[in-house]
Amino acid sequence: MGREVTDNGLILRILPLGIYQVNSYLLICKDTKEAVLVDPGEAAAEILKAGAGFSIKFILITHGHFDHVQALSQVKKTLKIPVAAHPLDQSRIPVPIDYPLAEGDNLSFGKLKGRVFHTPGHTPGSICLLVNKTLIAGDTLFPGGPGKTGSPDAFQQIVRGIEEKIYTLTDDTVVYPGHGQETTIGQSRKEYKVFCQKTHPKPVCGDVLWLSP
Numbered sequence: 001m002g003r004e005v006t007d008n009g010l011i012l013r014i015l016p017l018g019i020y021q022v023n024s025y026l027l028i029c030k031d032t033k034e035a036v037l038v039d040p041g042e043a044a045a046e047i048l049k050a051g052a053g054f055s056i057k058f059i060l061i062t063h064g065h066f067d068h069v070q071a072l073s074q075v076k077k078t079l080k081i082p083v084a085a086h087p088l089d090q091s092r093i094p095v096p097i098d099y100p101l102a103e104g105d106n107l108s109f110g111k112l113k114g115r116v117f118h119t120p121g122h123t124p125g126s127i128c129l130l131v132n133k134t135l136i137a138g139d140t141l142f143p144g145g146p147g148k149t150g151s152p153d154a155f156q157q158i159v160r161g162i163e164e165k166i167y168t169l170t171d172d173t174v175v176y177p178g179h180g181q182e183t184t185i186g187q188s189r190k191e192y193k194v195f196c197q198k199t200h201p202k203p204v205c206g207d208v209l210w211l212s213p
């Protein structure tokens with residue numbers, strides 16, 4: 001079920017599930033079969049089926065929007081594993097956070113290491129996770145633009161995180177968002193340059209596209 005890609009020792013299983021088509025991800029260490037489950041948004045049974053045969057060490061929540069955590073209680077109850085997320089999104093997450101995440105944290109599973117970026121704006125506790133050249137971006141960055149923001153301040157905040165943290169990654173890093181298809185850092189950075197060259201007479205927020213007029 002879902003689609004599988006590999007990135008060195010990492011197997012990434014992409015599971016677009018439910019009516020919101022949230023991308024749940026399984027990050028699997030090829031050698032040890034240890035894994036991390038990201039955003040069990042919906043369809044607990046399908047997620048559990050996809051994860052069978054792997055030793056899932058913890059569940060990572062990119063942010064606390066309900067469409068990303070609807071299957072969380074069920075999956076946690078079945079697998080009895082800890083939940084990792086940024087504490088600023090705890091109020092939106094239906095179970096207690098066992099591993100509170102912060103900017104720069106390292107997470108390991110099997111022979112792989114992940115690095116956490118705190119990229120607030122879409123929600124205060126939004127995070128991204130980098131493993132090898134795979135960036136799990138949650139709703140922070142999509143092909144064509146950032147995630148939805150509720151105010152010009154939040155937009156400034158999400159852009160700052162993208163510019164100062166995400167765009168420091170190499171062009172060939174692949175960005176896997178919370179919904180829809182992937183993009184690359186190189187492609188995204190190019191689009192963002194166009195956005196920066198335009199003048200924006202009014203403060204922007206909401207669903208912003210780098211290339212929209």
Ligand SMILES: [Zn+2]
Pocket residue numbers: 063065122139
């Ligand atoms: Zn969201």
Ligand SMILES: [Zn+2]
Pocket residue numbers: 022065067068139178179
């Ligand atoms: Zn979402």
